[in-house]
Amino acid sequence: MTDAKPIDIVSLYPKDMNIYGDSGNVLVVRRRLELRGYEARIHAYNQGDRWPDHVDLILGGGGQDTGQKKIIRDFFERAELLRSLASDGVPMLMICGLYQLFGEYFETVDGSRLDGIGVIGAYTVGRDVRMIGNLVEHSDDFGDVIGYENHSGQTFLREGVSPLGRVDQDGRGNNGEDHTEGARVNNVIGTYMHGSLLPKNPAIADFLIRTAAERRYGSFEDQGDDAMRAELARLDVAAAEARRVAAS
Ligand code: GLN
Numbered sequence: 001m002t003d004a005k006p007i008d009i010v011s012l013y014p015k016d017m018n019i020y021g022d023s024g025n026v027l028v029v030r031r032r033l034e035l036r037g038y039e040a041r042i043h044a045y046n047q048g049d050r051w052p053d054h055v056d057l058i059l060g061g062g063g064q065d066t067g068q069k070k071i072i073r074d075f076f077e078r079a080e081l082l083r084s085l086a087s088d089g090v091p092m093l094m095i096c097g098l099y100q101l102f103g104e105y106f107e108t109v110d111g112s113r114l115d116g117i118g119v120i121g122a123y124t125v126g127r128d129v130r131m132i133g134n135l136v137e138h139s140d141d142f143g144d145v146i147g148y149e150n151h152s153g154q155t156f157l158r159e160g161v162s163p164l165g166r167v168d169q170d171g172r173g174n175n176g177e178d179h180t181e182g183a184r185v186n187n188v189i190g191t192y193m194h195g196s197l198l199p200k201n202p203a204i205a206d207f208l209i210r211t212a213a214e215r216r217y218g219s220f221e222d223q224g225d226d227a228m229r230a231e232l233a234r235l236d237v238a239a240a241e242a243r244r245v246a247a248s
Helices: 023-034 065-077 079-087 096-102 202-217 226-247
Strands: 006-012 039-045 057-060 092-095 105-107 113-115 122-139 143-157 183-185 188-191
Touching: 006 023, 006 202, 023 039, 023 057, 023 202, 023 226, 057 096, 057 202, 065 079, 065 096, 065 113, 092 096, 096 143, 096 188, 122 226, 143 226, 202 226
Parallel strands: 006 039, 006 057, 057 092, 092 188, 105 122
Antiparallel strands: 105 113, 122 143, 183 188
C-alpha cells in the first residue's frame, strides 16, 4: 500500500537487550500495524547509533546483567530524551532488564550498582536465587496477561506507582513478596514478562499501536481490507488458545 501512514518504532538496544524472544514484540507490532494498513518503520537503535528523527513507539527487551552494563553509558546519554518522550505520552514497552533500568537503580547480585533513568518509580536489588517460570497476572487495563519470567532482580515499586498487574497464582512477579508485577506510568509499561509478551497478549500490542497512532494522527483507523481483518482474527484466536493453555 503506497499511501499507508507511517508509524516510527524504535527497537531499543536489540543487540544487547533481547533475550527469551523479546524481539518477537517488534514483529507483532509491525504485523498488527500492517494489518491495519499502516506502514511500520522499525529503527533498531544500538549504542552509538543516530537517534531517528521521529519516534511514535519504543520497545525494549531484557538482558543479562552484563548486557545491561554494556549499554548503560549510551543509555544515560539518551536519558533526558527518553524521560521527555515518556512524559509526553509516547507509548513504550520495557521488558525485564530495560524495565529495571527505567526505574531508579539496579543493584546487581555482585554488588555493583547501575543507575536507572527514573521514568518508573521503582528500584531493583539482585539476589542469588533467580525467579524463573511461567507467569500469569491480572491487569485492570489488559485483563489476564501471560508470559515467562527469569530474573535475579527483585523490584519494589514506590508508593503510588501502579503495577501492570497482580500475580495471584503462578509466578513471582516484581519481587516474589507483594504480588505486584510490572509497572504502568503514563503510557510506559514495564514488565518482567518475556515469552515474547505481545504474541500472546494482543490487548497490550493494540494499546501500544492505538496510542502511537492517536498521538501522531489524532485517531486510529483500521484501514485494512477483509483479508487483513480475517488474518487479525486468526492471530487473536491463536493468542486466545495460547492464553487458555497457559492459564489452565
Ligand atoms: N539481568 C537482570 C536480572 O537478572 C534482567 C534479566 C532479564 O532481562 N531477563 O534480574
